[in-house]
Amino acid sequence: MNNQVFNPFLPSYEYLPDGEPYVFGDRVYIYGSHDKFNGEKFCENDYVCWSAPVERLYDWRYEGIIYRKNQDPFNIDGTKCLYAPDIQQGPDGRYYLYYALDTIGIMSVAVCDTPVGSFEYYGSVRYQDGKIVGESSEDIFQFDPGVFMDDDGRIYLYTGFAPRGNEFWDKMIKGRKYEGAYCIELEKDMLTVKAGPKLIIPKAGPKLIIPKAGHADDTSFTGHEFFEASSMRKVGNTYYFIYSSINSHELCYATSDRPDDGFVYGGTIISNGDIYYNDRSEAEGLNYTGNNHGSIVEISGQWYIFYHRQTNRHSFSRQACADKIVIDKNGYIKQVEMTSCGLNNGPLIGKGKYDAYIACNLFSKQGACFYNSNNKEKYENHPFFTQSGTDREENSDQYIANMQDGSVAGFKYFNLQDITKISVQIRGNAKGEMMVLSEIGGNILAYIPIEASNSYKLFDAELKVHNGVTALIFQFKGEGYLDFKSFILE
Numbered sequence: 207m208n209n210q211v212f213n214p215f216l217p218s219y220e221y222l223p224d225g226e227p228y229v230f231g232d233r234v235y236i237y238g239s240h241d242k243f244n245g246e247k248f249c250e251n252d253y254v255c256w257s258a259p260v261e262r263l264y265d266w267r268y269e270g271i272i273y274r275k276n277q278d279p280f281n282i283d284g285t286k287c288l289y290a291p292d293i294q295q296g297p298d299g300r301y302y303l304y305y306a307l308d309t310i311g312i313m314s315v316a317v318c319d320t321p322v323g324s325f326e327y328y329g330s331v332r333y334q335d336g337k338i339v340g341e342s343s344e345d346i347f348q349f350d351p352g353v354f355m356d357d358d359g360r361i362y363l364y365t366g367f368a369p370r371g372n373e374f375w376d377k378m379i380k381g382r383k384y385e386g387a388y389c390i391e392l393e394k395d396m397l398t399v400k401a402g403p404k405l406i407i408p409k410a411g412p413k414l415i416i417p418k419a420g421h422a423d424d425t426s427f428t429g430h431e432f433f434e435a436s437s438m439r440k441v442g443n444t445y446y447f448i449y450s451s452i453n454s455h456e457l458c459y460a461t462s463d464r465p466d467d468g469f470v471y472g473g474t475i476i477s478n479g480d481i482y483y484n485d486r487s488e489a490e491g492l493n494y495t496g497n498n499h500g501s502i503v504e505i506s507g508q509w510y511i512f513y514h515r516q517t518n519r520h521s522f523s524r525q526a527c528a529d530k531i532v533i534d535k536n537g538y539i540k541q542v543e544m545t546s547c548g549l550n551n552g553p554l555i556g557k558g559k560y561d562a563y564i565a566c567n568l569f570s571k572q573g574a575c576f577y578n579s580n581n582k583e584k585y586e587n588h589p590f591f592t593q594s595g596t597d598r599e600e601n602s603d604q605y606i607a608n609m610q611d612g613s614v615a616g617f618k619y620f621n622l623q624d625i626t627k628i629s630v631q632i633r634g635n636a637k638g639e640m641m642v643l644s645e646i647g648g649n650i651l652a653y654i655p656i657e658a659s660n661s662y663k664l665f666d667a668e669l670k671v672h673n674g675v676t677a678l679i680f681q682f683k684g685e686g687y688l689d690f691k692s693f694i695l696e
Contacts, residue, residue, distance in 0.1 A: 309378050350499070370419050510531060566618050644671070678693075
């Protein structure tokens with residue numbers, strides 16, 4: 207049990223979205239923005255980093271704070287947030303951390319001698335004449351950096367933000383362009399725009415590579431146009447541009463044989479609501495969705511997609527997840543579903559105690575929905591992930607709250623062997639039964655009677671299940687509400 211890894215793979219008190227995974231040496235590192243539990247906006251905390259040995263993905267180590275908000279000279283008072291970063295080891299061996307400070311619209315860089323040391327401010331990405339990229343009203347709005355060094359040593363910075371146009375975004379962006387994803391080639395100093403790139407947008411400098419909504423008609427991107435979250439990877443001789451589409455909940459990819467041109471839409475890699483998986487519609491989502499951001503990485507010969515999920519009935523407390531993917535011989539990545547056992551080497555052991563917060567499916571009798579506000583009253587009839595501790599409290603107690611009649615919590619997958627009993631740890635005023643199913647809408651394996659209890663109490667029942675790999679789907683039927691803390695397989 208101790209050598210297993212679950213989704214979310216970091217401790218339950220950690221809220222690290224927008225994760226960019228990298229392998230440096232014999233460890234995998236995850237860099238992301240840093241949400242606050244029960245926060246009021248995105249990315250309120252300082253940057254932190256976690257790492258794990260490539261052969262022990264269950265053994266994640268907290269590397270501490272690597273960069274503070276007020277280290278940026280444009281944010282001495284610390285009032286602006288550090289949005290999604292990316293990192294690259296430069297030609298000099300140092301590590302360069304790229305980030306957009308809130309909605310200022312410029313790209314900044316910090317540098318460190320090691321992947322997880324104390325990063326120091328290095329500068330803002332600038333043109334040859336010293337002007338900062340993004341400062342001019344005629345420039346491109348800088349957002350969500352993706353940085354990549356090719357095999358030939360050339361360095362590329364990917365950036366872009368392209369929401370559907372409205373007065374709010376136009377006011378925030380202050381006239382700067384936001385037409386899709388762009389690519390800037392950098393000098394060896396990792397800071398200065400290199401002279402002479404091909405341009406297709408006059409005066410903009412960078413090059414448009416992925417279109418925004420309304421600009422993709424009759425292209426492969428229609429319906430999955432670029433929104434944000436630029437990330438670049440190279441597999442063999444093929445460039446994979448990972449991004450969040452205008453649908454927000456999905457991470458898509460596009461491929462090319464060049465790093466700055468010729469990209470063709472590939473498909474959806476993952477949705478944080480399992481939307482489109484097995485042709486599921488947005489109305490049939492299996493989780494509460496919000497924006498998504500992450501990338502792919504190969505660890506010990508296995509490829510993974512890193513992404514994040516939403517918690518706490520809003521978009522501002524997101525947690526890092528990962529799941530296995532396959533890149534076939536033709537370079538195609540088939541969409542994968544969210545699981546509870548993403549970084550684990552196969553299904554979870556079908557015995558013992560499991561926390562409910564590792565559920566990969568969660569929805570109400572009315573289905574799930576997209577979190578687009580901090581108005582928790584809007585979701586008063588919906589279950590949600592939350593915790594009893596405060597932000598960064600290492601002994602926090604995460605659980606599923608507010609399961610009502612018809613609410614579903616799903617866990618995938620377990621290798622069950624000779625299990626005959628199942629118990630659930632529940633509190634609340636609920637009265638009814640917790641049904642356990644092999645799949646959503648599938649065979650019922652157990653009926654667990656539930657009674658009201660002010661404190662957590664175990665309720666159990668006989669489990670009738672065949673040996674083998676299966677999902678465990680918990681569906682409450684009855685009156686009132688309950689908090690779901692854990693379950694035990696015996």
